Amino acid sequence: MLRFFAIIAAVASFMFGAFSLAASDSREGWVDYSAQGFAKAQQSGDAIVVDVYATWCPTCRAQEPILDELREDKRLSNVTFVKVNFDKDKDFLRAHRIPRQSTILVFKGEKEVARSIAETDRTRLRKLVFDAI
Numbered sequence: 001m002l003r004f005f006a007i008i009a010a011v012a013s014f015m016f017g018a019f020s021l022a023a024s025d026s027r028e029g030w031v032d033y034s035a036q037g038f039a040k041a042q043q044s045g046d047a048i049v050v051d052v053y054a055t056w057c058p059t060c061r062a063q064e065p066i067l068d069e070l071r072e073d074k075r076l077s078n079v080t081f082v083k084v085n086f087d088k089d090k091d092f093l094r095a096h097r098i099p100r101q102s103t104i105l106v107f108k109g110e111k112e113v114a115r116s117i118a119e120t121d122r123t124r125l126r127k128l129v130f131d132a133i
Contacts, residue, residue, distance in 0.1 A: 029071050033084040033092060045109040047079045047133045052093070054086040054101040062120040063102060069122075070129055079133060106132035 030051070031037060041048050051067055053060040071081045084092050086101035096105065096112070106114035106129060114132035119125050 029068075030081050030083045033082055033089050035091065038082060038092070041080045041082070042107060042110045047076075048082055048105075048107040049076075049079055049129060050082045050084055050105040050107065052084045052086055052098050052101055052103040052105070057086070057101045059102040059118050059120060063104070063125065066120070066122050066125050067104070070126060076129070076133065104128065108132070 031041075033050075038048075049067070049070065051060075051063070053063075067081070070076060071079075086093065086098075092098070098105075100117065102118045104114075104116045104119065104125065105112055114128050116125065116128050119128070
């Protein structure tokens with residue numbers, strides 16, 4: 001009987017670990033890309049900031065706190081922030097001619113109004129977003 005509980009505990013521990021790992025991949029306040037969701041956001045005409053990232057990308061990790069800071073900025077409360085996974089969302093990459101991860105796009109409705117590739121300077125990245133919006 002004790003062995004049965006040990007097995008149950010091990011399975012539960014593994015399951016909990018797997019779920020917490022998946023949750024840590026997500027950034028609070030960001031919308032994961034989907035073709036339908038992105039099209040709907042574009043049709044609204046509002047501004048959209050797109051972060052094309054890869055989990056293994058050091059440049060993406062350097063951009064992350066800057067982009068999170070922008071997302072939390074009250075002046076950008078009407079902006080939708082979308083994460084596009086470089087390794088999974090290939091249709092988006094082809095449609096928008098994105099050659100590499102660490103690309104930041106800004107849309108107003110359906111029109112791309114700004115693009116940056118591999119920028120990690122806080123001032124320049126903030127300027128890109130605020131000038132485009």
